[in-house]
Amino acid sequence: xxxxxxxxxxxxxxxxxxxxxxxxxxxxxxxxxxxxxxxxPSIGDLTQLTLLLLDRNGFEGVIPASIExxxxxAVLDLSYNNFHGNIPLGVGNLKQLVRLYLSSNNLTGExx
Numbered sequence: 001x002x003x004x005x006x007x008x009x010x011x012x013x014x015x016x017x018x019x020x021x022x023x024x025x026x027x028x029x030x031x032x033x034x035x036x037x038x039x040x041p042s043i044g045d046l047t048q049l050t051l052l053l054l055d056r057n058g059f060e061g062v063i064p065a066s067i068e069x070x071x072x073x074a075v076l077d078l079s080y081n082n083f084h085g086n087i088p089l090g091v092g093n094l095k096q097l098v099r100l101y102l103s104s105n106n107l108t109g110e111x112x
């Protein structure tokens with residue numbers, strides 16, 4: 001499987017470590033659901049991802065530093081969640097990134 005699209009449902013709960021086992025994924029679409037909790041650090045194991053859309057959920061906590069491992073990302077959308085703290089410095093090293101959406105969170109600090 002290279003793409004998983006589950007957007008605009010009423011899915012809920014906390015994405016567990018299973019997410020990191022989908023190593024061939026290039027696109028993960030979980031927008032507009034009712035997911036809560038923290039994004040598991042294993043998200044950084046999805047090194048083939050070019051699109052990661054987690055917007056409009058109830059994710060909270062800090063954005064995991066393991067996001068910096070997603071060096072193929074072109075689009076990262078974490079908007080409309082409950083993230084707080086700083087944007088991980090490694091986001092500044094995502095050379096393929098052309099779109100970054102972080103609006104409507106409680107983030108502080110500088111953009112890397």
